[in-house]
Structures are given as structure tokens and as C-alpha cells.
Amino acid sequence: MERGGAVRCLCPPGLHLAANNKTCEDVDECQRDADVCPLRQTCRNTFGSFVCVCRDGFVMGTLKGSVQCRDKDECLTGSHWCSRHAQCVNTDGSYTCQCLEDYFGNGHTCWPRRAPQSKALMYFNYKLSKRTKQIQPSS
Template sequence: MERGEEVRCLCPPGLHLAADNKTCEDVNECHHDASVCPPRKTCKNTFGSFVCVCQHGFVIGTLQGSLQCRDKDECLTGSHRCSRHAQCVNTDGSYTCQCLEDYFGNGRTCWPKRAPQSKSDMYFNYKLSKRTKTIQPPS
């Protein structure tokens, strides 16, 4: 090196020179390019690089002969949060819960529907109401 030449540090790929011009810092590839990963995958930064991992609701598996993120069937694996009085319905990357026929609610919580009173129950309640009279005290 000749006198008067400036010394300049270089960083390997995936790193860049920090403000102090002496150390190398990680480049967050996920922050700079949101579309760096294919569909159904999300970017996770690593030191000097990045990895693409399956999004929530998807698992890695072979699909059409290649390793891809495929739908995780929460209904099949039992990893859903549906009420025991609801049916789990798998969707792409998620699931929904639907209360069974005799129940109502949001699927995660289901309450029994009130059965309509039968004619005999209504007649019994009517007769009972007629029998119940206020007793007037003797004068």
C-alpha cells in the first residue's frame, strides 16, 4: 500500500459496512424485498442471508413431486379450536367452525337451541296458571 491511499473494508454478500466503516452488519433481505419468497411462504431473516418458511396454516410436504408448502388440515389433525358441538371445516391455510344443527353460536362456542314447547306442554302450563290463584284473606 502506498502512502496516502485510503484503506477500505469490504463485507461478504448478505452483509454491509456499518456506519463506523470498520464492521459488517447484516442486511435484512426480508425488509428490502417482500416478494423474495414464493406464495404460501414467508421470509425469515438470518445472519448474512434469509430462508423462506411456510406461512401459518401451511406445512412443508411433497406436492406434485416437489417440496412445497401445502395446506395444514387442522380438522384432520385435531389442532382446531371448534366447540365439541360444532363441525370443523378445513379451508386453504385455515379452518372455520360451524355449530351443529341443534346448536347456535360462532362455532368456537355453541349453545343448545331451545326446543319449541309442545302443545301438551303449553296446555299443562295454561292449566297450571289457572290453578294458581291468589288467596284472599277472610274478612
């Protein structure tokens, strides 16, 4: 564009004039406007524009009659990292793992709880250990 005898460059929407006043650079709409995408979506910059994509833990689908990001049920799809001795509990956008009743841990790793041995079982194991003969090495 010429203005008063001087040439001035213009950039298309989504781009801005670089510091050299000769080239156009991308505008990162995601950094400029943090709330550019709706709830459950995150902004991804593209050259000259941006797109809104579902956040981790959400998938595009039909919800209440419209297409939007809905919760991904990791427990239902099996895409969780819970121990085989834990129960997966779906949450909005994520999940938690809870060790089963006879186990303890953080849900991703669960260890068996040791039931206290009864006196009868302890006595039985003691008697059994006394019956076991140790083999003496021959000299």
C-alpha cells in the same frame, strides 16, 4: 482493501458496512425484497442471509411431485379450536367452524337452540310444579 492510499473495509455478501465504516451489519433481505419467497412461504432473516419457511396453516410436504408448502388440514389433525358442537371445515391455510344444526353461535362457542315446548309439555310441567310441596320452616 486499499484504494489510493486509503483503507476501505468490505463486507461479505449478506452484510453491509455500518455507519462507523469499521464493522459489518446484517442486511435484512426480508424487508428489502417482500417477494423473495414463493407463494405460501414467508421470509425469515438470518445473519448474512435468509430462509423461506411455510406460513401458518401450511406444512412442508410433497405436492404434485415436488417438495413445497401444502395446506395443513387442521380438521384432520385435530389442531383446531372448534366447539364440540361444531363441524370443522378445512380451508386453504386455515379452517372455519360451523355450529351443528341444533346449536347456534360462532363455531368456537355453540349454544343449544331451545325447541319451543308443546302445550302438552307446558301443561305437564305446570301440573308437576303444583304437586311439589314446599317445606315450611318451623317457627
